[in-house]
Amino acid sequence: MRIIVLVKQVPETGAVKMDEETGTMVRAGVEAIVNPLDLYAVEAALALKETQGAEVTAVSMGPPAAAKALREVIAMGVDAGVLVSDSAFAGSDTWATGYTLAAAVRRLKGADLILCGERATDGDTGQVGPQTASFLDLPVATYVSSIDAVTTGHIRVSRLVEEGYEGLDISLPALITVVKEVAEPRLPTLGGKKRARNADIPVWTADDLDVDPGRIGLDGSPTRVVKIFRPQVARKAEMIRAEDESEAAAAAGRVVEFMTDRGLL
Amino acid sequence: MSAEAAGIWILAESSSSALTRVSFELLTRGVELAAKRSAQLTALVIGHDLDKAGLNRLTACGADRVIAVEAPALEHFLVEPYAAVMLKMIEKHRPEVIIAGATSLGRTLMPYVAAKADAGLTADCTILDIDRDTGNLLQTRPAIGGNILATIKTPRHRPQMATVRPHSAPPAEPREGRTGEIIRISPPDELLSSRMRRTGFKREESDHPLQDAETVVVVGRGIGRKENIPVAAELADALGAALGATRDVVDRGWLSYPHQVGLSGKTITPKLYIGLGVSGSIQHLAGMQTSQNIIAVNIDPDAQIFRVADAAIVGDLFDVVPALLARARAMGVADG
Ligand SMILES: Cc1cc2nc3c(=O)[nH]c(=O)nc-3n(C[C@H](O)[C@H](O)[C@H](O)COP(=O)(O)OP(=O)(O)OC[C@H]3O[C@@H](n4cnc5c(N)ncnc54)[C@H](O)[C@@H]3O)c2cc1C
Numbered sequence: 041m042r043i044i045v046l047v048k049q050v051p052e053t054g055a056v057k058m059d060e061e062t063g064t065m066v067r068a069g070v071e072a073i074v075n076p077l078d079l080y081a082v083e084a085a086l087a088l089k090e091t092q093g094a095e096v097t098a099v100s101m102g103p104p105a106a107a108k109a110l111r112e113v114i115a116m117g118v119d120a121g122v123l124v125s126d127s128a129f130a131g132s133d134t135w136a137t138g139y140t141l142a143a144a145v146r147r148l149k150g151a152d153l154i155l156c157g158e159r160a161t162d163g164d165t166g167q168v169g170p171q172t173a174s175f176l177d178l179p180v181a182t183y184v185s186s187i188d189a190v191t192t193g194h195i196r197v198s199r200l201v202e203e204g205y206e207g208l209d210i211s212l213p214a215l216i217t218v219v220k221e222v223a224e225p226r227l228p229t230l231g232g233k234k235r236a237r238n239a240d241i242p243v244w245t246a247d248d249l250d251v252d253p254g255r256i257g258l259d260g261s262p263t264r265v266v267k268i269f270r271p272q273v274a275r276k277a278e279m280i281r282a283e284d285e286s287e288a289a290a291a292a293g294r295v296v297e298f299m300t301d302r303g304l305l
Numbered sequence: 306m307s308a309e310a311a312g313i314w315i316l317a318e319s320s321s322s323a324l325t326r327v328s329f330e331l332l333t334r335g336v337e338l339a340a341k342r343s344a345q346l347t348a349l350v351i352g353h354d355l356d357k358a359g360l361n362r363l364t365a366c367g368a369d370r371v372i373a374v375e376a377p378a379l380e381h382f383l384v385e386p387y388a389a390v391m392l393k394m395i396e397k398h399r400p401e402v403i404i405a406g407a408t409s410l411g412r413t414l415m416p417y418v419a420a421k422a423d424a425g426l427t428a429d430c431t432i433l434d435i436d437r438d439t440g441n442l443l444q445t446r447p448a449i450g451g452n453i454l455a456t457i458k459t460p461r462h463r464p465q466m467a468t469v470r471p472h473s474a475p476p477a478e479p480r481e482g483r484t485g486e487i488i489r490i491s492p493p494d495e496l497l498s499s500r501m502r503r504t505g506f507k508r509e510e511s512d513h514p515l516q517d518a519e520t521v522v523v524v525g526r527g528i529g530r531k532e533n534i535p536v537a538a539e540l541a542d543a544l545g546a547a548l549g550a551t552r553d554v555v556d557r558g559w560l561s562y563p564h565q566v567g568l569s570g571k572t573i574t575p576k577l578y579i580g581l582g583v584s585g586s587i588q589h590l591a592g593m594q595t596s597q598n599i600i601a602v603n604i605d606p607d608a609q610i611f612r613v614a615d616a617a618i619v620g621d622l623f624d625v626v627p628a629l630l631a632r633a634r635a636m637g638v639a640d641g
Contacts, residue, residue: 282620
């Protein structure tokens with residue numbers, strides 16, 4: 041089968057610092073990594089490659105530097121990578137990103153299965169997967185926690201929803217977004233790293249894709265960020281010592297009082 | 306096209322034909338927006354055999370109109386028929402705003418529809434406002450793990466769509482005597498086809514789904530070992546709370562993945578979060594720092610979790626939890 045994995049390069053979350061003055065993110069010096077939640081999608085694809093036989097292509101949209109993310113997943117075992125990159129794509133919201141990625145998938149002549157992480161840790165919307173599916177007019181299952189069976193033209197999955205796990209049978213081609221439970225990502229191998237270094241990663245610009253110039257990038261994006269600010273609710277913790285048993289009892293009293301005051305009981 | 310779009314819509318959700326809590330939270334938002342814009346408020350419900358009392362409750366809680374689209378094929382959420390129905394309704398009624406819960410349903414259906422409807426969509430909003438004159442929806446959402454808030458507008462496209470974080474508004478209450486129009490529609494078959502089929506459902510063993518819970522007790526690695534989980538579970542039971550976990554606890558197999566809170570788990574906004582032996586890593590905070598009240602118990606006075614806490618108890622959780630249980634029971638505010 042043919043599998044496409046959509047991956048995004050993001051700043052390392054643990055390293056993100058806020059500029060207290062301006063309330064903006066300090067990106068300088070922050071390492072760029074593969075969106076950790078996409079690694080679960082990559083692993084799910086590689087597991088299918090092992091059990092079913094599959095050709096796995098990773099597609100990323102981003103600045104030229106995002107080629108590094110593609111090399112990282114090739115080092116894990118992905119067969120090929122394509123970078124979708126053009127200053128014309130800059131400022132894309134999820135709608136324009138889904139639209140552009142769908143065009144890239146079409147240029148690859150589609151796939152039996154498209155896999156995505158549940159969301160990216162920077163934008164944190166979880167919208168690009170379902171929107172890409174919609175632009176391709178494919179069925180989509182989100183929050184997939186296991187791939188239970190693959191048969192000719194169908195896939196069976198479980199998806200994690202609020203109250204439990206829902207089982208779905210989906211006819212292929214389809215797009216699924218996965219959560220951590222689906223698989224534990226493998227580490228890159230030495231051979232993989234070597235292959236990744238030498239891999240030829242084509243860069244597709246707007247000219248290479250069948251896209252309407254009015255629907256890409258900032259201009260093509262329906263939404264606009266108009267303001268960024270710091271949440272005001274700077275909490276000030278009341279420190280309650282409970283370092284021995286009698287203190288613990290007093291602390292418990294204080295906590296119950298706190299909960300009662302705030303109507304939490 | 307924007308000139309003609311009018312009306313505020315909410316997407317009410319049903320589960321086994323009963324409406325879920327988030328539907329009423331959305332009404333609270335919808336009532337505010339509709340009043341400000343002097344617009345009609347419509348609740349759209351998609352399902353099967355919807356309970357009449359539930360639909361009436363939507364009007365009693367503020368909907369001027371309820372549109373219930375019902376068919377056996379719509380009993381459970383399947384993205385294609387649900388999207389087809391919604392797109393048909395958008396085409397017919399041209400709402401200016403559509404909001405839905407940032408639930409597993411809303412976060413799947415809304416992007417699928419927005420792509421096809423040429424609509425802007427903002428995820429997981431916690432604050433909504435509307436410009437009285439232009440009708441521009443001001444959608445504010447936490448970003449970068451809750452460290453900043455971003456306000457987003459959709460100036461040229463209609464409808465303006467947003468998903469709203471559950472528990473970020475109180476549910477609307479019914480007003481006696483308040484009624485509205487209820488329209489029940491059976492959609493034509495061509496809207497109901499699906500390339501996906503539901504094969505079953507396995508309910509989580511816990512009684513309290515994490516994302517719906519008003520109180521969540523979260524277990525961190527400070528609990529020490531799997532055998533100690535009942536210490537936290539007993540507190541959760543007594544408070545009628547759901548049990549959550551950090552990734553370290555899940556990775557060790559002490560609690561299952563559906564309990565995980567954080568970046569690679571669930572995002573929760575309960576009224577009360579109680580962390581036991583949780584350090585407060587940035588990835589964990591990303592999933593819980595918008596909780597309304599945060600109590601943390603940690604042996605380390607410098608634990609990061611205390612930075613976001615309202616009450617910081619510095620001590621051994623194995624002393625504090627039993628004391629807390631005893632106290633709460635003595636006061637008759639906890640079960641057991
Ligand atoms: C990509 C990525 C995604 C991640 N996603 C998540 C996620 O979704 N959710 C998540 O939680 N983490 C996530 N993590 C992991 C995260 O970085 C932390 O490792 C994790 O949150 C730590 O869990 P913890 O607080 O239980 O453990 P620790 O950090 O080990 O903290 C244990 C705490 O318990 C305290 N303690 C010990 N004994 C006691 C006692 N007897 N009484 C009271 N306190 C005690 C200690 O002082 C310490 O503060 C992610 C990491 C990465 C890189």
